[in-house]
Amino acid sequence: MRPGRILLIVVAVVVIAGLGVLAWLITASRPMAFAGGGAVALADYKGPPPTGVPADFASTDRIARGQYLTRAADCLACHTAKGGAPFAGGLAFKLPFGVIYSPNITADKDTGIGGWTDAQFLAALRGGVDDTGQFLYPAMPYTAFTYMTDADGLAIKAYLFSLKPVHRDNKDNSFSFPYNQRWLIGIWNRLFNANQRFQPHPDRSPQWNRGAYLSEAMAHCGDCHTPRTLAQNLDNHRKDAGAVTAGWLAYNITSHRLYGVGAWSDAELAQYLSTGYAPGRGVAAGPMGEAVDLSLSYLTPSDIAALVAYVRSIPPVATPGQPAPVLTPAPAAPGQGVAEGYDPKGKRIFEGACASCHSWTGQGSLTPWAALTGDRAVNDPTATNVAQVVIAGAKPRMGTALTYMPAFGAAYTDDEVAAVANYVTARFGAKPSNITPKQVAALRKQS
Ligand code: HEC
Ligand code: HEC
Numbered sequence: 001m002r003p004g005r006i007l008l009i010v011v012a013v014v015v016i017a018g019l020g021v022l023a024w025l026i027t028a029s030r031p032m033a034f035a036g037g038g039a040v041a042l043a044d045y046k047g048p049p050p051t052g053v054p055a056d057f058a059s060t061d062r063i064a065r066g067q068y069l070t071r072a073a074d075c076l077a078c079h080t081a082k083g084g085a086p087f088a089g090g091l092a093f094k095l096p097f098g099v100i101y102s103p104n105i106t107a108d109k110d111t112g113i114g115g116w117t118d119a120q121f122l123a124a125l126r127g128g129v130d131d132t133g134q135f136l137y138p139a140m141p142y143t144a145f146t147y148m149t150d151a152d153g154l155a156i157k158a159y160l161f162s163l164k165p166v167h168r169d170n171k172d173n174s175f176s177f178p179y180n181q182r183w184l185i186g187i188w189n190r191l192f193n194a195n196q197r198f199q200p201h202p203d204r205s206p207q208w209n210r211g212a213y214l215s216e217a218m219a220h221c222g223d224c225h226t227p228r229t230l231a232q233n234l235d236n237h238r239k240d241a242g243a244v245t246a247g248w249l250a251y252n253i254t255s256h257r258l259y260g261v262g263a264w265s266d267a268e269l270a271q272y273l274s275t276g277y278a279p280g281r282g283v284a285a286g287p288m289g290e291a292v293d294l295s296l297s298y299l300t301p302s303d304i305a306a307l308v309a310y311v312r313s314i315p316p317v318a319t320p321g322q323p324a325p326v327l328t329p330a331p332a333a334p335g336q337g338v339a340e341g342y343d344p345k346g347k348r349i350f351e352g353a354c355a356s357c358h359s360w361t362g363q364g365s366l367t368p369w370a371a372l373t374g375d376r377a378v379n380d381p382t383a384t385n386v387a388q389v390v391i392a393g394a395k396p397r398m399g400t401a402l403t404y405m406p407a408f409g410a411a412y413t414d415d416e417v418a419a420v421a422n423y424v425t426a427r428f429g430a431k432p433s434n435i436t437p438k439q440v441a442a443l444r445k446q447s
């Protein structure tokens with residue numbers, strides 16, 4: 001064979017491989033691809049409407065409907081600074097290359113979005129473009145909201161515009177070159193933002209379709225739970241297989257019976273999503289606790305059931321790095337369970353600061369909310385979320401102080417946080433962790 005021909009073959013193979021990778025990356029952006037073909041345009045769908053507010057939401061008031069949808073999409077969580085006015089922005093998102101702040105989305109004409117038209121609002125929500133034509137960073141989950149209908153997007157706008165405008169200037173991000181080049185996001189969007197509305201699957205149940213809309217267009221579960229590719233789009237080839245979000249691990253929630261939530265009953269999943277706790281399965285703390293408190297706990301029972309039906313259908317993905325949780329309590333005697341003399345520092349801290357609420361068995365002394373048995377976090381060999389909850393604590397929820405955990409971040413050194421986290425996973429989990437003080441220091445910076 002002539003050398004020129006060999007070169008041509010090499011070039012062809014490289015081009016084909018490159019196109020293959022690109023196709024793989026682009027298909028990874030489709031969150032509902034696992035459901036197979038057969039999706040139809042919303043207008044052609046014959047079943048009950050999967051969009052809007054659910055049938056069991058009593059109010060016919062437009063603003064109340066907008067509030068329901070705003071909660072379902074959890075705009076509040078990101079657009080409110082710690083201790084700041086609702087929707088007035090300023091929450092910091094710490095990324096490896098700088099900090100980005102959420103903007104003010106109250107109806108203030110100077111500093112918020114009070115002057116925005118409906119079209120501008122929908123373009124930001126679903127296309128990731130602001131009122132001046134600049135591209136937004138995908139820290140705003142427009143790649144999920146892109147599936148939202150016009151009516152639902154505008155109901156959210158109507159709700160936001162019904163609230164008192166708050167005058168609060170936006171803060172610029174601290175990105176350096178090349179990350180500060182917003183036009184690059186325009187190219188990224190062409191590849192990875194579907195920019196298309198939700199399409200129901202007539203071959204699936206109406207409940208599944210409602211769950212799909214809630215999960216993909218509203219609650220953006222995948223934004224936290226789905227790992228990302230090198231191009232930073234969601235890798236839906238491993239949909240919901242677990243990912244890091246704001247320094248916390250959002251665990252595998254696929255239908256895998258060992259590594260995901262496939263072994264949870266419908267009732268357990270429903271209770272976890274609507275209250276942040278399921279007996280024998282643990283609690284939702286950190287970003288998931290916030291998603292429950294600000295968003296999911298407001299959903300009607302029919303919407304929670306729809307979410308459960310949808311989550312159940314997500315194909316199982318194995319994540320052997322995260323062993324199946326141990327479901328049996330630890331022994332009641334402090335000296336039993338883990339080897340004698342194991343991690344004396346961690347044990348001492350647990351005894352002094354934790355055992356009174358969590359008990360040596362891990363069943364919780366005062367309240368089942370403090371049960372650690374079966375909780376994914378204590379079975380996670382990275383101990384990430386255990387260290388995070390020790391640092392940050394957990395807010396009371398469902399109106400009871402019994403669900404409160406104090407923050408120990410200020411009281412303990414990185415070394416102490418690491419020691420107690422490692423003790424807790426060894427005592428209550430499937431596999432002892434070995435989180436280091438350095439890793440704890442890094443976690444503190446992210447939350
Ligand atoms: C996961 C966090 C997150 C959620 C949830 C979220 N946003 Fe955002 N949003 C952001 C961030 C961060 C930005 C700024 C992006 C940038 O500067 O490029 C932003 C930007 C915006 C903008 C552009 C404002 C401007 O002045 O440029 C609008 C409008 C907006 N969001 C509306 C919403 C609405 C409505 C919802 C709920 C349906 C929502 N966002 C949910 C994080 C979020
Ligand atoms: C803002 C990020 C975020 C969003 C959005 C989010 N999650 Fe989570 N989720 C997490 C984190 C972090 C955890 C781990 C919580 C913990 O350790 O206490 C978690 C835990 C869970 C668990 C428990 C898993 C286990 O094995 O214990 C389930 C189930 C779950 N999420 C389902 C959902 C569903 C369904 C949605 C969408 C309706 C959703 N999540 C949206 C971050 C998120």
Ligand code: HEC
Nearest residue numbers: 283284285353354357369370377385386389394403404405
């Ligand atoms: C005053 C009682 C109290 C004390 C003291 C306490 N906790 Fe907790 N802890 C709770 C409660 C209540 C929850 C459930 C919080 C929720 O609803 O999110 C919890 C949750 C947890 C979780 C589950 C986190 C998750 O993401 O699933 C871990 C792990 C934990 N605590 C470890 C500790 C450790 C380690 C200490 C000691 C340094 C400690 N706790 C001290 C009450 C307490």
